[in-house]
Amino acid sequence: MSSIFYSRYQLVRQDGSGTHFGCLLKIEDANKNWGVADISPLPHLGDLSVDEEIRQKGPLFRQALRLAQRDLEARKNSICLIDSRPVAINTLMTDYKTIAKKGTIKVKGDQHFPQLISYLQKMPELKIRLDFNSRLSPQAFNTLIEQLPKNIEYIEDPTIWNSKDWIEWNKQVPMAVDFSTENPFQHLNAWTYLIIKPSRQNADDLIAQCRQYQKKFTLTSAMEHPVGFAHGLHYAQNYSENVTGFSTLELYEKLKFNECFVVEENQISMKPSGYGIGMTELLQDISWTIR
Numbered sequence: 162m163s164s165i166f167y168s169r170y171q172l173v174r175q176d177g178s179g180t181h182f183g184c185l186l187k188i189e190d191a192n193k194n195w196g197v198a199d200i201s202p203l204p205h206l207g208d209l210s211v212d213e214e215i216r217q218k219g220p221l222f223r224q225a226l227r228l229a230q231r232d233l234e235a236r237k238n239s240i241c242l243i244d245s246r247p248v249a250i251n252t253l254m255t256d257y258k259t260i261a262k263k264g265t266i267k268v269k270g271d272q273h274f275p276q277l278i279s280y281l282q283k284m285p286e287l288k289i290r291l292d293f294n295s296r297l298s299p300q301a302f303n304t305l306i307e308q309l310p311k312n313i314e315y316i317e318d319p320t321i322w323n324s325k326d327w328i329e330w331n332k333q334v335p336m337a338v339d340f341s342t343e344n345p346f347q348h349l350n351a352w353t354y355l356i357i358k359p360s361r362q363n364a365d366d367l368i369a370q371c372r373q374y375q376k377k378f379t380l381t382s383a384m385e386h387p388v389g390f391a392h393g394l395h396y397a398q399n400y401s402e403n404v405t406g407f408s409t410l411e412l413y414e415k416l417k418f419n420e421c422f423v424v425e426e427n428q429i430s431m432k433p434s435g436y437g438i439g440m441t442e443l444l445q446d447i448s449w450t451i452r
Contacts, residue, residue: 163188163233165226166449167215170386172413176255181413184211185388186225187449188233196233196437197444198225199360199389206294206340215452221361228360228392236437243438247428248397251290253408261287264427265314265404268292272301278308285312288404290379292317295340299326306333315354327351337379346370354379356406359396360389368400381406387418391438394431417443 165188172181183201200221202208214222235242251265257273257280265288270277281289289310295318297305302319309316315335320326322341328351330336335353338345345352355378357367364380371378380397382390390410397405407429410419421440423430435441 163190163230164451166451168447168449169211172386172416175412175414181384182211183386183389184215185386185444185447186222186229187444188226188229190233190237192237194233194237196229196231196236197388198228198232198392199386200225201360201383201385201389203384224361224363227363232392232437236435236441239436241433241436241439242395243391243398243431245430245433246398247430248394248401248407249404250407250424250427250429251404252427253406253411255412260284263287265290267406267408269294270319271296274301274305274308277305278310281310285310288312288314290314290317290337290406291319292339293319295319295321299323302330306330309334317354317356324348324351346374349374349376353377356381357396358383359393360385364393364396364400368396377402379403379406382409384409384412387416387421388438388440388444391421391431391440394429395438 168185170183183199185197186200187195187197189195200211200214202211202214202221204210209219251267252261254266254268257276260283267290270291270293289312291313297319299320313334315337317337318339327336331351331353337354337356338352339356345355355371355376357364357378357380361383380401382393394407397407410422418440421432421434
């Protein structure tokens with residue numbers, strides 16, 4: 162019988178736009194073997210609060226339990242889940258000012274279309290991923306899609322999921338689905354890429370389904386704590402088929418955990434720091450409670 166412990170945290174945005182609340186989860190077996198994972202809800206995108214996730218044993222809680230159990234088994238058997246191999250990452254652009262010179266970029270888009278198109282046209286040699294977090298209306302996206310440059314790799318969640326509209330748009334530009342109100346595998350013609358966030362989703366099942374249906378996917382972080390990020394990096398090292406989206410650590414003020422990662426030249430890697438997902442000493446130093 163395993164015991165469950167929690168350690169709540171706050172992540173402060175570098176740009177001053179707010180604070181993110183989450184909770185690390187630790188399971189411990191009768192022999193004091195332990196493993197950790199991250200519960201990192203995004204209430205502004207429809208998640209429960211962290212307290213409600215724990216109380217209701219919601220989907221993020223259940224995924225954290227799965228990952229923590231895997232971490233426990235790895236630590237118990239002296240297995241490292243992450244090695245020093247670098248993982249290719251896109252560059253995250255949160256404004257229309259910084260111009261990248263190479264690689265793949267991810268641009269957080271909005272409804273200021275003239276500024277957005279002008280910005281994209283300054284980087285004709287790069288692969289561009291556009292993410293709107295479902296902010297656009299279908300009418301607005303129909304206007305935008307005619308103006309897009311040719312170097313768009315895909316467009317992620319331009320509108321709230323609507324399989325009928327997305328099927329038509331996917332014929333014009335590759336669509337990527339992140340948040341969906343339906344099972345996307347029931348509407349295979351509506352998207353080209355699936356966004357998979359291992360700290361939030363059962364990545365093993367989703368990757369298997371993508372391969373079964375010969376669909377593309379991008380593995381990405383989810384604005385989570387470095388513990389959740391590390392779990393995702395394990396998947397990126399072993400399953401990624403394209404440039405990943407593990408670019409969100411820099412959005413928050415740095416924690417000691419950030420020092421476990423090395424970011425350089427559109428790549429990220431992790432320093433050796435223990436079995437499982439590592440970070441052993443840091444995890445032993447923080448406070449854990451039953452609730």
